[in-house]
Amino acid sequence: MEFDDVIHTRRSVHQYSDADIDDETLYDLFEDVRFTPSSFNLQPWEFLVVRGEDLERLQSVAYGQKHVTDAAAAVVVLGTLDPGDHAERVTRDLLEKGYLPDEEAAEVRLDTVDGLADADTETRRVWTVQSCTLAAMSRMYAAWGRDVASCPMGGFDADALHEAFDVPADYEPVVIVTLGYPADGAADLERPRKFRRPTEEFVHFDDFDPVARESPTPADD
Numbered sequence: 401m402e403f404d405d406v407i408h409t410r411r412s413v414h415q416y417s418d419a420d421i422d423d424e425t426l427y428d429l430f431e432d433v434r435f436t437p438s439s440f441n442l443q444p445w446e447f448l449v450v451r452g453e454d455l456e457r458l459q460s461v462a463y464g465q466k467h468v469t470d471a472a473a474a475v476v477v478l479g480t481l482d483p484g485d486h487a488e489r490v491t492r493d494l495l496e497k498g499y500l501p502d503e504e505a506a507e508v509r510l511d512t513v514d515g516l517a518d519a520d521t522e523t524r525r526v527w528t529v530q531s532c533t534l535a536a537m538s539r540m541y542a543a544w545g546r547d548v549a550s551c552p553m554g555g556f557d558a559d560a561l562h563e564a565f566d567v568p569a570d571y572e573p574v575v576i577v578t579l580g581y582p583a584d585g586a587a588d589l590e591r592p593r594k595f596r597r598p599t600e601e602f603v604h605f606d607d608f609d610p611v612a613r614e615s616p617t618p619a620d621d
């Protein structure tokens with residue numbers, strides 16, 4: 401599928417066929433995810449692939465959302481809260497390939513990452529969610545390019561997910577993505593596209609002047 405088609409025809413799909421996604425196809429999707437950009441190139445993502453009966457456990461932490469068990473697989477995108485996890489390898493690579501001029505620059509970079517690692521939890525959460533969210537999107541496009549439909553899900557209880565899947569506290573559950581071949585008609589392009597805000601409404605050239613808000617701003621309260 402052409403990339404333009406991938407973007408324009410992707411839908412969040414809730415109904416999946418009974419067909420499994422073979423391991424090779426599933427694995428290939430992650431090969432594509434490798435090329436997602438990330439903050440400092442630190443690649444803070446981990447992907448927990450849930451299949452078979454384990455999907456019921458995932459469904460229970462996702463407020464019972466039906467499509468979790470209808471899917472062939474679901475991927476829990478987990479973001480490390482420790483920016484130092486891969487910093488040494490990433491920085492050495494930058495130095496070897498000439499992206500950093502010298503050892504001193506590499507040390508400066510590692511110190512910057514150390515500084516981030518010492519930041520409060522909220523700062524590290526934002527840091528990891530930014531990159532992991534992009535990885536999740538890469539994954540959904542990679543999937544749809546191979547006819548595998550998906551649905552991103554933020555509706556889950558993160559504490560319950562930690563417990564149900566033994567996820568250590570220093571990994572943030574960012575998003576769940578269900579995956580599967582769509583059931584007949586579930587990704588039907590004949591169905592009207594859900595509302596999208598017009599481009600000119602949210603693009604602000606030169607000055608930021610937001611318009612068309614439906615709810616009062618906090619300052620109006």
Ligand SMILES: Cc1cc2nc3c(=O)[nH]c(=O)nc-3n(C[C@H](O)[C@H](O)[C@H](O)COP(=O)(O)O)c2cc1C
Nearest residue numbers: 410411412413414465551552553554555556575594
């Ligand atoms: C961060 C995020 C969280 C979402 N959470 C859920 C969810 O919990 N359950 C669900 O069915 N869809 C969820 N969605 C899917 C949206 O409802 C869907 O993307 C939106 O309605 C637009 O539809 P489309 O993706 O088909 O264009 C989520 C999407 C995003 C980006």
